[in-house]
Amino acid sequence: MSQYRAVFDAIVTFSNEGGLQAQRFRVDLPSAEVSDExxxxxxVTxxxxxxxxxxxxxxxxxxxEPHKGTRGGPxxxxxxxSGL
Structure with a gap:
């Protein structure tokens, strides 16, 4: 079974001011068809x-690409x- 990852740039804005930017970050995906959201x-997770x-x-x-174990990912x- 194929596994997929997203490669992307991101901008995060925090509610207490400040922010974070990432370039070419990767996360595991549950399928090849997922939204930007x-x-x-x-x-974030x-x-x-x-x-x-x-x-x-x-x-x-x-x-x-094989999954790498993204926290909160598939x-x-x-x-x-438990037990699996």
């Missing part, structure tokens, strides 16, 4: 960011039911 959510007012992604490229072992 889902990718932004995976990005993967970094455990708090007080995020907004997160925008751009220059998104979906690639076929291969995150913390999200698997």
């Amino acid at each position: 889902v990718i932004a959510e995976l990005f 993967s970094l455990d960011l708090l007080m995020v007012e907004s997160a925008q992604v751009s220059d998104v490229e979906i690639i076929e 291969s995150d072992p913390r999200l698997r039911p």
